[in-house]
Amino acid sequence: MYKLCFGSTRLILPNLGLLDKHFIQFYHEVMDWIKNHKLSSLLLIALVYFILRPYFGVSPFGLSRVTNYSEFFSSAPLPSRLSFQQESAPTNQAKRIIVEETSMSLVVLKVKEVADKIIDLAKTNGGFMVSSTISQPEEAPFATVVVRIPADKVKGTIDEYRKLAVKVTSENVMGTDVTDQYVDLEARLKTLEATKSKFEEIMNKAAQVQDLLTVQRELIGLQDQIDALKGRQKYLEQTASLSKITIYLSSDEMALPYAPSQAFRPAVVFKLAVRSLINTGRGLAEKGIWIMVYGVIWVPVLGGVILYRRWKKTKI
Numbered sequence: 001m002y003k004l005c006f007g008s009t010r011l012i013l014p015n016l017g018l019l020d021k022h023f024i025q026f027y028h029e030v031m032d033w034i035k036n037h038k039l040s041s042l043l044l045i046a047l048v049y050f051i052l053r054p055y056f057g058v059s060p061f062g063l064s065r066v067t068n069y070s071e072f073f074s075s076a077p078l079p080s081r082l083s084f085q086q087e088s089a090p091t092n093q094a095k096r097i098i099v100e101e102t103s104m105s106l107v108v109l110k111v112k113e114v115a116d117k118i119i120d121l122a123k124t125n126g127g128f129m130v131s132s133t134i135s136q137p138e139e140a141p142f143a144t145v146v147v148r149i150p151a152d153k154v155k156g157t158i159d160e161y162r163k164l165a166v167k168v169t170s171e172n173v174m175g176t177d178v179t180d181q182y183v184d185l186e187a188r189l190k191t192l193e194a195t196k197s198k199f200e201e202i203m204n205k206a207a208q209v210q211d212l213l214t215v216q217r218e219l220i221g222l223q224d225q226i227d228a229l230k231g232r233q234k235y236l237e238q239t240a241s242l243s244k245i246t247i248y249l250s251s252d253e254m255a256l257p258y259a260p261s262q263a264f265r266p267a268v269v270f271k272l273a274v275r276s277l278i279n280t281g282r283g284l285a286e287k288g289i290w291i292m293v294y295g296v297i298w299v300p301v302l303g304g305v306i307l308y309r310r311w312k313k314t315k316i
Contacts, residue, residue: 039305043298097182097236100151100175100243102158105256106165111141111249114164118247122147125157127242140252148242161247169256178236185233189226196222 034041108114112134119129127149134143149157162168196219203215250256254271 040302043302095179096177097179097240098151098175099178099236099239100154100173101246102154102174102243103170103172103246103248104158104161104168105170105248106161107167107169107251107253107256108165108249109251111143111251114249115143115145117164118145118147118161118249121157121160122149122245125153126150127153127157130244140250140255142255143249145247145249147245147247149245151241151243154243154245158245161245167253169253178240182233182236185229185236189229189233192222192226192229196226 106114115132115134119132122129127147130146130148132143132145135141158171199215199219199222203212203219206212206215248256252271
């Protein structure tokens, strides 16, 4: 039988061959050292907690643990969602109005050069640039280019974009039918136009100033609603006629916002291991700096404890 003591509590373990005498002796030595060096033990525990905490949760200083590839390699955003998320109910309208959005992730050799070519191709095909963002992180350069292209030239433009890449890691095309929204706007416009016509007739027959002012206010309100609906219709027409293409560029495949395959790729694994080692070394260096800065607190305390114990021994 083995006896393990935790303060006033004793745990009796049967002799199952799992715990030998060396372990029991080591355990008692450790417990004796902790009892005789309580303050040093607390400082040691605090130091270990301070170093390891970022790897098991949130750091005391706001440094969070990396949990996915996009955070680990770059600040690459995930592909944005469409503005029209809910699928429209089908209508009998002969001419369909489809809003199309495309996202592509391209591995390229020179990010800045390819980004400029993408913008030039968009202009050549009758489109324009919406936005362009280029960053130069330590791991790999990354760019996000958003362009709009006439709907009838989207296919050819995408083919030209593919030729600029060393590898196309992902491509996503989404279309949203907004025909029912457009038809609904037309119906509401007809109703408002008819209401406006009736108010105009009433205004022509009104004799009192108060009646004229009341009808005029109603007409102004109706006209505002009509203008808003026409603006919405125009927005749908222009959005459908000019498709949006979002291109993510990087010289590093793992920096792009897509889910990598689970196939075994030694080169990618090696790159992951190297970057993990760099991040670990950087993290330990940061912790070392924090420990050094806080040395103005714990060094005097530890020195005082040591001097006190030596003084106490000399007294004995």
